[in-house]
Amino acid sequence: MAIVEHSLPRSARRQWAAVLVAGAGRLAQMALTLLAASFLIFVALQRAPGNPVDIMLGNKAGDAEAVRRLNAQYHFDQPLLVQYGHWITGLLHGDLGTSFIFREDVSSLIAARIPTTALLVAYGGLLVLVLGFVTGLVSARAGRTVDTGISVLLSVALATPTYVIAIVLITVFSLYLNWFPVFGSGDGLLGRLHHLTLPAVTLALSSSAAIARVTRAAVKDEERRDHVTTALARGLDTPTVLRRHVIRNALLPITTITGIVAAGLIAGTVIVENAFGLDGVGSLLVQAITRKDYAVVQSTSILVITAFLVVNALVDLLYGVIDPRTRDGGTR
Amino acid sequence: MTPLLEVDDLRLTVGGRDPQGQELLHGVSFTVGAGEAVGIVGESGSGKTLTIRAVAALHPPGARIDGDIRLDGRSVPAMSPRELMRMRRDDVGMVFQDPHAAINPVHRIGDFLTETYRKDGPEQRRVAAARALELLHQVRIDDPARILGCYPHELSGGMLQRVMIAAALLRGPRLLLADEPTTALDVTTQAEVAALITDLRRESGTSLIFITHDIELVGALCDRILVMYKGRIVEELTPDRLHGGKIAHPYTEALLACRPDITRRRHRLPAVPAGAFEEGWAAQ
Structure with a gap:
């Protein structure tokens, strides 16, 4: 609630210019990161053992003429940098190449799988935030017994590998209780959500434990601050103090950990989609890597990295909104 | 007429290893009249802050209060x-020591x-x-309308303390509690x-308790001065007795001797050794 609207046109304009410059810098940084990451993945894949031409030819692998023809078709006979150049030029023109394995455009291959993965990450992310935040807040505010109990559960959730969580959840909720399907993506939004519930919970469990821990620590930390004493000394009621002074300020570290956790969520889809037999981007990536489907691996990795970069940019943006001190370069 | 604030044999105990707990304030009693200014001086840990926090019931959670505050x-x-x-x-109303810590930065x-x-x-x-705008005027802040839209980190310590x-x-x-402001x-x-x-407090007739280490400052601001030591009030002074008056307690005497004085040349300022005046003022 700004009581008096104050506008300082000149300094406001200067501020906008600063924002634009910072934004452009950020975009350049993201582009550079993508370039470096794509090159690293390209080189790593080329250097890894196994030959895509042999895989494509199957039992005709000995046919020298076929090998030569395929090598020429996919530019495998050219130097590494030239091959990378071909791929990146195609990418910039919107051509992601063709999958050797699926004999299909990489773009349509990926596009078909994005909805499943996007829904899975969104569903999981929502669970992470709600579950993590609520658990952390309860843990910070509750007595010692509840706090210790939650702390033990969080340690278990953090320490258990994702695939083990997946197996346990499938065994309990699909096989014994029969509440959720074992695999597949489902039809319609409700069907999809039903199918995606167990995968999303699997994906969310350890991440929400991380968020819960940070939330608990941040809330406990903020409660001890001098400004909270001031708020109490001014006769504000407990819910207001909690909302405006404790939680509001605890959002800073929580936002930081959310950015880190988001990366884990995106990477976690690879395991979760395989465990639950979902045909998303993550399972596509695994199939493509095992069969050296260069074009698919490259494009899928770029997509995953881009998603990660965008999430992090959003988190940084959010940070500026939450903490006024970080807005103008953090100067006092 | 009853005074505005009566602190009556205030004892504050916190839980320690000792099942009895540890008593930090050993029967503090004083009064503050309407419109009166009372200063409390004493070294760190003497119980000044605990005393005025107890007045606003802001003592640490789990601490036990005996005696009465009215x-x-x-x-x-x-x-x-x-x-x-x-x-x-x-x-x-309360004013704290470090305004940048005491005001939420967001x-x-x-x-x-x-x-x-x-x-x-x-x-x-x-x-x-x-009223906020008017008060910012009264605390002599220039351009108060602009200040209302500022964040705490954009203001200096002095400005923020005025806020x-x-x-x-x-x-x-009716009572202003100032903890080393x-x-x-x-x-x-x-x-x-x-x-x-x-x-400001004289204009509005607000009573004041002012805590500080600065005995000269308190002499200039307050009607009465309480000297605290180890959780007790050991002396009550009027400002005129700070200079050449009769001092009853050796701690007060030592405290007054520590003041720098431009008329005397000394190699080192004397200091009050920690715990020098334990039970029964034996050390002196």
């Missing part, structure tokens, strides 16, 4: 949470000042906003802030 005849330890909130909001100055009016209607909030004083006086409290500020700002507190 504001306007009403017992503070006996108040319900709701009464306590109302007392803190309407009757007692809210604008205007929001901070009028925060206690959030639950009131829009009409009340408008009145509060106008804190304005916030403490916004609802017209000048310690974190540089020397010129210290004098200004101290003068400001005195001027």
